[in-house]
Amino acid sequence: MSVADRLAPFGTTVFSRITRLAIEHDAVNLGQGFPDFDGPPDVLRAASDALIAGPNQYVRSHGLPALNQAIAEHASPALAGAFPQGIDPDAHVTVTAGCTEAIAASLLGLLNPGDEVILFEPTYDSYLASVALAGAKANIVTLRAHEGGFTFDADELRSAVTERTRAIVVNSPHNPTGKVFSPSELDDIAHVCIEHDLVAISDEVYEHLVYDGAPFPRLANVPGMGARTISCSSIGKTFSLTGWKIGWAIAPPELSASVRAAHQFTTFCAPGALQAGSAAALKSPPSFYESLARDFQRKRDTLCEALDDIGFRCVVPAAGYFVMADHRALWDGDDVSLVTHLIENAGVAAIPPSAFYASSDEGSRFVRFAFCKRDETLRTAIERLRAWRDARRRTKTKEPGGNSRRA
Numbered sequence: 083m084s085v086a087d088r089l090a091p092f093g094t095t096v097f098s099r100i101t102r103l104a105i106e107h108d109a110v111n112l113g114q115g116f117p118d119f120d121g122p123p124d125v126l127r128a129a130s131d132a133l134i135a136g137p138n139q140y141v142r143s144h145g146l147p148a149l150n151q152a153i154a155e156h157a158s159p160a161l162a163g164a165f166p167q168g169i170d171p172d173a174h175v176t177v178t179a180g181c182t183e184a185i186a187a188s189l190l191g192l193l194n195p196g197d198e199v200i201l202f203e204p205t206y207d208s209y210l211a212s213v214a215l216a217g218a219k220a221n222i223v224t225l226r227a228h229e230g231g232f233t234f235d236a237d238e239l240r241s242a243v244t245e246r247t248r249a250i251v252v253n254s255p256h257n258p259t260g261k262v263f264s265p266s267e268l269d270d271i272a273h274v275c276i277e278h279d280l281v282a283i284s285d286e287v288y289e290h291l292v293y294d295g296a297p298f299p300r301l302a303n304v305p306g307m308g309a310r311t312i313s314c315s316s317i318g319k320t321f322s323l324t325g326w327k328i329g330w331a332i333a334p335p336e337l338s339a340s341v342r343a344a345h346q347f348t349t350f351c352a353p354g355a356l357q358a359g360s361a362a363a364l365k366s367p368p369s370f371y372e373s374l375a376r377d378f379q380r381k382r383d384t385l386c387e388a389l390d391d392i393g394f395r396c397v398v399p400a401a402g403y404f405v406m407a408d409h410r411a412l413w414d415g416d417d418v419s420l421v422t423h424l425i426e427n428a429g430v431a432a433i434p435p436s437a438f439y440a441s442s443d444e445g446s447r448f449v450r451f452a453f454c455k456r457d458e459t460l461r462t463a464i465e466r467l468r469a470w471r472d473a474r475r476r477t478k479t480k481e482p483g484g485n486s487r488r489a
């Protein structure tokens with residue numbers, strides 16, 4: 083009957099809305115970013131064994147010890163700059179119900195009403211809602227699209243800081259753009275954090291989906307940032323198990339205490355059997371991660387080439403699940419009208435990126451397509467989009483003056 087004022091402006095998430103429409107119209111769902119295949123069978127088996135053998139009761143709030151251990155071993159080499167002595171599974175690792183909870187718990191655990199948080203837009207939708215839940219205010223810095231990528235203006239970042247600013251959320255690799263923040267961009271962010279004593283919350287869920295052999299620099303490793311960064315990630319994207327909702331936050335003890343202060347009163351703990359399965363997953367050999375990135379890179383290439391051929395202009399993502407495709411050569415309207423039209427007329431669902439922008443309208447010229455799907459699913463989506471494009475071309479040539487681009 084009455085949604086709280088803090089949440090009322092957010093309505094139902096764009097992902098739920100688009101997936102519902104996709105089902106209604108029997109559209110291929112390249113909207114919500116989840117794989118339409120499941121993770122490795124031996125990982126599924128480890129979780130199902132644990133479901134029979136237990137634990138089936140609450141586990142330790144900050145994580146099943148075996149999973150904390152596996153996360154510490156998995157992340158220690160990657161975060162060696164921040165934790166030169168290695169990550170301590172008990173002092174530094176908090177297991178959460180997905181990375182979304184890790185970020186929410188970080189914000190809820192750190193912020194007081196009236197505090198401010200810097201977010202980059204396009205922004206993953208849960209960040210703004212979590213900032214609002216904490217009674218805090220978001221200051222937005224826009225990642226602007228230019229030839230070949232998205233970047234922010236360091237001056238714009240600096241001027242987003244006020245004396246109420248406590249934290250910044252950085253998502254690299256980034257959803258929806260597929261951007262990997264460069265070392266110099268991370269330096270600019272670190273500089274602001276150190277100068278204004280901010281905590282950085284770094285969402286790294288696409289850490290193993292970086293393409294073309296590119297390096298993935300981490301914010302926590304920048305000198306001066308180890309003590310003030312909460313590095314968050316999850317099992318979902320790396321092991322194609324997004325529904326497991328097992329994530330974590332890695333941080334020095336004082337920041338871990340903030341995360342845990344909120345986590346214990348929101349979910350208390352994540353499901354034990356899935357934590358056991360996740361511990362098994364993190365024992366995967368390096369070859370697993372290499373072939374994962376290779377497979378997804380191939381999917382990226384297949385989709386981007388086809389979209390460009392159809393008439394979109396892709397900003398080829400360096401990482402992640404998604405491509406931002408500029409639709410202006412195909413469509414006169416905005417992203418929402420095109421996405422609705424595509425679901426209803428082409429049988430393909432995508433996400434209108436304006437949902438990820440709070441201050442600029444940069445998103446309206448793009449459509450976000452997910453490529454984390456079976457080859458067969460991508461093939462069907464591409465065939466449908468091609469057929470849609472061809473039908474529109476035929477209609478257009480029949481129309482004298484032909485300025486109606488809408489089929």
Ligand code: GLN
Pocket residue numbers: 095097098113114115116257
């Ligand atoms: N991360 C997914 C995406 O960007 C959405 C997850 C969700 O539906 N909350 O598509």
